[in-house]
Each structure stands twice: as structure tokens, then as C-alpha cells.
Amino acid sequence: MRQLIVNDEETCVGCNRCVRACPIEGASVTYETDKDKSIKVRVDSDRCIACGACIWACRHGVRDYQDDTERFLDDLRNGAQISMFAAPAYRVGNIDGDRILLWLRKLGVRKIFDVSLGADICTWAHIRYIQKSNPGPIITQPCPAIVNFILMHEHDLIKYLSPVQSPMLCTAIYMKDYSGINDKIAALSPCIAKSSEFEETGYVHYNVTLKRLYEYIRDRNIILPTEPFVFDHEEAALGRLYSMPGGLKENVEFYLGKQFRIDQSEGTEIVYDALKLFAQQQGRDLPDIFDVLNCLEGCNIGTGCLHERNRFEVSAIMDKNRKTVMEERDREEYEKLYEKYDAQLRLGDFIRKYTPKRVERFEVTDEELEQAFVRLDKHTEDKRHFDCAACGSDSCAEMARKVALGLDVPSNCIQEEKSVILADHEKIMTLSRANLENINKILADISEIKGLSDEIVASAGSVTEAIRQYSKMSKDITSISQQINILAINATIEAARAGDSGKAFAVVAQEVKSLADKSRNTVSQTDVISDKAASSVAIINDKIENISDAIFKAHSEITDVYDSTQDALTEFKE
Numbered sequence: 001m002r003q004l005i006v007n008d009e010e011t012c013v014g015c016n017r018c019v020r021a022c023p024i025e026g027a028s029v030t031y032e033t034d035k036d037k038s039i040k041v042r043v044d045s046d047r048c049i050a051c052g053a054c055i056w057a058c059r060h061g062v063r064d065y066q067d068d069t070e071r072f073l074d075d076l077r078n079g080a081q082i083s084m085f086a087a088p089a090y091r092v093g094n095i096d097g098d099r100i101l102l103w104l105r106k107l108g109v110r111k112i113f114d115v116s117l118g119a120d121i122c123t124w125a126h127i128r129y130i131q132k133s134n135p136g137p138i139i140t141q142p143c144p145a146i147v148n149f150i151l152m153h154e155h156d157l158i159k160y161l162s163p164v165q166s167p168m169l170c171t172a173i174y175m176k177d178y179s180g181i182n183d184k185i186a187a188l189s190p191c192i193a194k195s196s197e198f199e200e201t202g203y204v205h206y207n208v209t210l211k212r213l214y215e216y217i218r219d220r221n222i223i224l225p226t227e228p229f230v231f232d233h234e235e236a237a238l239g240r241l242y243s244m245p246g247g248l249k250e251n252v253e254f255y256l257g258k259q260f261r262i263d264q265s266e267g268t269e270i271v272y273d274a275l276k277l278f279a280q281q282q283g284r285d286l287p288d289i290f291d292v293l294n295c296l297e298g299c300n301i302g303t304g305c306l307h308e309r310n311r312f313e314v315s316a317i318m319d320k321n322r323k324t325v326m327e328e329r330d331r332e333e334y335e336k337l338y339e340k341y342d343a344q345l346r347l348g349d350f351i352r353k354y355t356p357k358r359v360e361r362f363e364v365t366d367e368e369l370e371q372a373f374v375r376l377d378k379h380t381e382d383k384r385h386f387d388c389a390a391c392g393s394d395s396c397a398e399m400a401r402k403v404a405l406g407l408d409v410p411s412n413c414i415q416e417e418k419s420v421i422l423a424d425h426e427k428i429m430t431l432s433r434a435n436l437e438n439i440n441k442i443l444a445d446i447s448e449i450k451g452l453s454d455e456i457v458a459s460a461g462s463v464t465e466a467i468r469q470y471s472k473m474s475k476d477i478t479s480i481s482q483q484i485n486i487l488a489i490n491a492t493i494e495a496a497r498a499g500d501s502g503k504a505f506a507v508v509a510q511e512v513k514s515l516a517d518k519s520r521n522t523v524s525q526t527d528v529i530s531d532k533a534a535s536s537v538a539i540i541n542d543k544i545e546n547i548s549d550a551i552f553k554a555h556s557e558i559t560d561v562y563d564s565t566q567d568a569l570t571e572f573k574e
Helices: 017-023 054-057 068-076 088-093 097-107 116-133 144-153 153-159 169-180 194-201 210-221 240-245 247-256 271-281 311-328 329-342 366-375 396-405 414-573
Strands: 005-007 026-032 039-042 063-065 082-086 110-115 184-189 206-209 262-266 288-293
Touching: 017 026, 017 054, 017 097, 054 063, 068 097, 068 206, 068 210, 082 097, 082 116, 082 169, 082 206, 088 097, 088 116, 088 311, 097 110, 097 184, 097 210, 110 116, 110 169, 116 169, 116 329, 144 153, 144 194, 144 329, 153 271, 169 184, 169 194, 184 194, 184 210, 184 366, 194 206, 210 329, 247 262, 247 288, 262 271, 262 414, 271 288, 271 311, 271 414
Parallel strands: 082 110, 082 184, 184 206, 262 288
Antiparallel strands: 005 063, 026 039
8 A cells, every 4th residue: 555644754743642643553653863862753654544543633734645636637637538426525615516526527527426326326235235145243344444454453354344345436336337437537535545445446546635626726726617517427315424424324224224233433533442342242242234434523524624614514514415315205216226226236346355464463572561661661560550641652551562662762751751850850959969068168268268368458458558657757757867967067067167176076067967868868769669569569459459359259159059059959859
């Protein structure tokens, strides 16, 4: 089967919504990137049944699907001879379905049939098959995702699978084998998985999904024609209801009454579990017919639909169709229709044979499962039954199984990641506590340095004051020496006047003058030294003040760090 579900792994955020929605083990594989160790999920097409559940679940536009819309339109433009049929779901879109079919006819589609005709044939074939073969419990198979599931993953159910072709295939067979249409056949379909059915049976060449065709029309602002449209065959009957949940059940009971027990199940969340349970029952208490659909609201809101109308709007449209059909025809007309089919159709033409597909069966030993639990750091029963489902698995045991099979990675386990985070948190706490001790020591050292700095500032102040006092004293000595010098000059003059008797006095006056000059010179030199000392001390004072400011700022900042770290540790402990 070709890959129908595509996955943009670059934009995948690893939220696991697709894994949680997927009913098939191993169809969505979780892995860790080599580049940045982020979590991603990829599709394993060999296991995928194209149920579309992952597309509905994805919120990031990662999952999408492929169909044949572009190829169909290209071939049509290039002159290919194509006829088509339209599923009943074409009636429930916001774009008028009849106008779309008329536009396609104008593009070159040669014949257009309503799948409701094939649904009527499908009901007839089921009733005749049951009446002829009395097969026991059967699973009806209009839904290709259901068939894929059974052929790929639940081979024990093949014997229960109804061999009657789906309404679409019944329509295609009728077109080719009974209406003489030799064109390529295109299906206007609400279902992604129909592509696999068409490939396996060979009757239909294009799966044109309603969603893709609607998008094509809207993206190109195509103006649709408004003339009346009619199908190229007689009007269908109750087959219009097949696209609803329980549609086949309603058809069969209309013709045969309540003589058969018909159970139904739909929706990916429950139908596949129901099918597994059906297999486990081994024929006990099973219904005569198990009417199953992949999509919860049936084909009208199928995987290939645009989903612009909600379930109630769709149900209202389908109920109107039901009432119209019921009012226009009575039971006798339907019996005549069946008699017509008995005369015109061969039951064997609408019977399908199934070939199981070889898909790897996963097996895990107890030892491998135990090793996976260890890798997940799940050593206790409490951890092994945490079962949060955040990884996309329903239980820790299922997660461990996937890890053992290589379908998931331990880092995708939120509990395992929590354990790692807690371990890292404890390391950080230990480091923070050690840092607090170091900060305390640094604060003590800075406090001591600050004290020494304050003492140096005080000592520098004392030196500055001593220099100031010495400067004052120098000025006083200079003043005294000047006065002595004046007295010496006066004494010399007086000695000169005294003559020889004053010579001794003159010598003394000269010595006094010399002493005064020496004192002034000494003080002058000392003032230069004192000025230099004062300048140096001033510079030292500035530097010490800068150091003191820096120490105060550092002390304040480290105190803030200490307080915030202490608060954080207290908060973590709480």
C-alpha cells in the first residue's frame, strides 16, 4: 500500500497527540533527534491503516494525507476519458455538491453515478449472501480502514469479514460490467483509506477526496455553474443512508425486519478495541451482523471531508434525505427493486476475496520488558503504574513495551524526565548550599578588608594633619629667622659704629645672621618635601576612598546574592 498519511517531521513538536490517537501499535514511532535531542514522531506506512485519527488529533499541521485530486484534474485536462461516482457525503458540504458535479461534467467527466446506487446493490448483495450462505456472524466492510486493520493486524477476523464489496466498489462494478463504461473511474470520496481499497481491487483509478476538491475550487476562486444536475442512472433508494452510522443496519432492517441481531460500533477510539474483543469472543454471544465504521459520525464527516458543518447540521440533512426516500417509495417498491437486481445482477460479481498482508508481529520477552522499565527508571510498582499517558501510551507497561521494541524513547516519559529534573534540582540545591557557605566566607573577608581600609583612611588622615601642623611650624620658623636676620643686620651696623670695640660683637652678629639663613634654607627645603608628601597623601586618600567605595558596593551586591539564594533555597524546601 502506498503511503497515504504524510508527516512533516520538521514542524513536529513531539506532543504525542498523534500517538495517543493512533489505534495501531507501531504506526506512529517516537524518536529523539541527534541534533538537539528533541522528541519527534514519524509514520510507519507499513503498519498504518490510514484511519486518519492522527490528522484529526494533530494541532500543529504536521499530519496530512495524499490523494489523487491533482492527478485526476491534470488527466482530465489532457483529454483522458474519465467517468466518476460521488459518495452521498458530497451533499453535506457547504458548497453545493450538485454544482460541483456539474462543473466536473463541464470539465470533461463523461458519466457521473451516485454511490447510493452502489449502496442499494451492497444491501441487496448482503441480504442474498446471508440468505444463501447462512455465514454466521459477519463484519460488514464498507469501511476500508476497518478492512486494512483486519488484513494487516487481526487475521483471525478475516473469516468473519463480509465478502460483499463496499458501496463504492459495487458502484464501480456496476458502471463497468453492467453499464458498459470503459473509461477510467474516479471516486469523489470522503475517505483517505479508499485509495488502498481502489489499488487492491483495480476498478477505481482516482480517489478524489471532497476536502481536496473543495480546497482546489476555493483556492482558485472557481465560479461554479448553476444549471440543474442529474445523475446518469435511475434514482437510488435507501442507499443514501449508508454514509451515516448504522446506515447498513437501517437498510437491512427495512427489508428484513428485526430477525437479525445487528450491533454497531464507530469511531477510532472504540471500534478497533471492539474488533479485538470480537476476535477474543471466539463466536460466543456475537451479533449476526457487526456494522462498523472508522469515523465516529460516519462517512459524512469522514477523514477526507472538509468538516465545516457540525454533526447536528449533517444529521439534519441526512434525516431530510431519509424522510424524502421513505415518503417517495414504499416497501413494495423496494421489493420490486430487489427482484430487478435478482434478474439483472450476479451476486458473484460483487463478492471480494481477501488476502492477508504480511506485517511484522511485535513480540517482547519478560527480560526485554524489565530492561525497558530499568531504562525508564521505573524500579517500583508505583512508578510502573503511574499511567499518566503523556507519552501517548495508555499505560507505563505499554510505554515500556514500545521502548523495548524501539518504538519510543525513555526521554519521552514525563516521569523519567521528572526524575532527571529532580536529580538535577538536588545537585543545584547542593551547589547552592555550598555557594552560600563560600559567600559567607567572602562577606567575612570583605568585612575584614573594609575594616582595614577604614583604619588606613584614619591613619592617612593623621599623617595629613601632622603634615599640616608641620607646615604651620615651618612658617613660624621662617618668620623667626627673618626677624633674627634683621636683628643681625642691625647689630652689624651698630658694631661698625663702635669701631674696634665693636668688632667682636660684629662677628657674633654675622654668625647669628648665618644661622638664620641656614634655618630659612632648611625650612624652605623641608616645605618642598612637605608639599610632595601632602600631594602623595592626597592621592593615597583618593585611592583609598575609591577602594572603600568598591568594597562597600561589592559587600552590598554579595549580600543581595546571599539573600536571594537563601530565599530560593527556602522556597525550594517548601
